[in-house]
Amino acid sequence: EAKKLDFAEPGNTILSNPAVLNLLVTLNGRDKSYFGANLRGANLIGADLKQANLKNADIIEATFQGANLEWANLTLTQAVGTNFTKAQMTGACVEAWNIESTTILDDVDCRFVYLLEYPKPGTDDRERRPSSGEFQPGEFTKLFEEVLNTVDLIFQNGIDWKAFVNAFDQVQNQNRDTELAIQSIENKGDSVVVVKVAVPENADKEKIHSDFTQNYQLSLAAVEEKYKAVLQAKDEEINFHRQQSGKIPEMIISLANKPINVQID
Numbered sequence: 496e497a498k499k500l501d502f503a504e505p506g507n508t509i510l511s512n513p514a515v516l517n518l519l520v521t522l523n524g525r526d527k528s529y530f531g532a533n534l535r536g537a538n539l540i541g542a543d544l545k546q547a548n549l550k551n552a553d554i555i556e557a558t559f560q561g562a563n564l565e566w567a568n569l570t571l572t573q574a575v576g577t578n579f580t581k582a583q584m585t586g587a588c589v590e591a592w593n594i595e596s597t598t599i600l601d602d603v604d605c606r607f608v609y610l611l612e613y614p615k616p617g618t619d620d621r622e623r624r625p626s627s628g629e630f631q632p633g634e635f636t637k638l639f640e641e642v643l644n645t646v647d648l649i650f651q652n653g654i655d656w657k658a659f660v661n662a663f664d665q666v667q668n669q670n671r672d673t674e675l676a677i678q679s680i681e682n683k684g685d686s687v688v689v690v691k692v693a694v695p696e697n698a699d700k701e702k703i704h705s706d707f708t709q710n711y712q713l714s715l716a717a718v719e720e721k722y723k724a725v726l727q728a729k730d731e732e733i734n735f736h737r738q739q740s741g742k743i744p745e746m747i748i749s750l751a752n753k754p755i756n757v758q759i760d
Contacts (some may be wrong), residue, residue, distance in 0.1 A: 500520060509533050509534060514528075515532055519537060522543060524542060525544065526547065527547055527548070528547070528548040530551060530552070534552055535555045536555070537557040540558055540560045540562065544562055545564070545566060552573070554572050554573060554577050555575050555577065557578070560579075563583045564587050566587060569587055569590075569592050570591060570612045571591050574594045575597055575598060576598065577598050579598070580602060582603055585605050585608075587605070589608050589609070607623055609623055624638065644694055645692060646692045646700050646703050647690075647692075648689070648692060648704070650689075653686045658717075661710070661717070662707055662710035665706075673694060673695060673703065674694075674695060675692055679691045
């Protein structure tokens with residue numbers, strides 16, 4: 496409830512941005528743009544940010560408890576340690592927002608969200624979640640808690656499943672204290688496949704991702720060598736049969752030149 500903040504010397508604090516200063520004083524940001532704004536640690540309890548543009552904003556450790564974020568654009572926001580408890584988020588776009596286990600999503604009021612800011616080319620598909628219907632109470636929180644505890648493995652040219660299984664077993668052996676489980680397999684089109692691997696909350700996701708990438712490439716090379724060996728063996732077998740087939744006419748000719756004795760009883 497500070498007064499006359501507009502006369503203060505904000506220095507390098509978040510108050511140096513007049514738009515942010517006004518938002519913090521009035522808590523009214525409806526339909527306004529805070530693109531790329533520094534809102535780190537901001538107290539926005541109960542703020543009205545309906546249809547606000549928060550794209551690329553830094554909202555790390557900010558508090559949006561009970562705030563209205565319906566139809567807000569949260570694309571690329573940095574939301575580590577951010578508190579969204581009981582925020583209203585129906586229709587919000589959360590494409591590539593950066594959330595972690597410290598992000599609080601308790602009791603968020605949300606019927607649906609979008610995972611893309613713009614539709615896929617030639618469509619109106621913004622990857623609505625849920626794809627149809629509405630979230631039941633608690634489902635929004637559950638969905639993104641699962642996202643927090645997964646490692647995404649992206650394959651640009653499809654998957655060699657033999658190499659995948661070998662790599663997965665190797666990674667599990669290298670991380671025996673971490674239980675890994677395949678949560679989902681998504682075909683994104685154009686041969687792009689995303690495999691989500693569920694991991695414990697405190698798992699070293701970067702290490703697991705790195706371990707898998709290395710092991711998959713090694714397994715892929717090994718599988719390819721095996722395929723080459725099999726193909727080479729097949730080629731040798733085909734050549735052998737071709738050689739034998741080439742000898743058949745010679746055998747027929749030699750047999751034809753031999754006299755045939757026919758006995759009639």
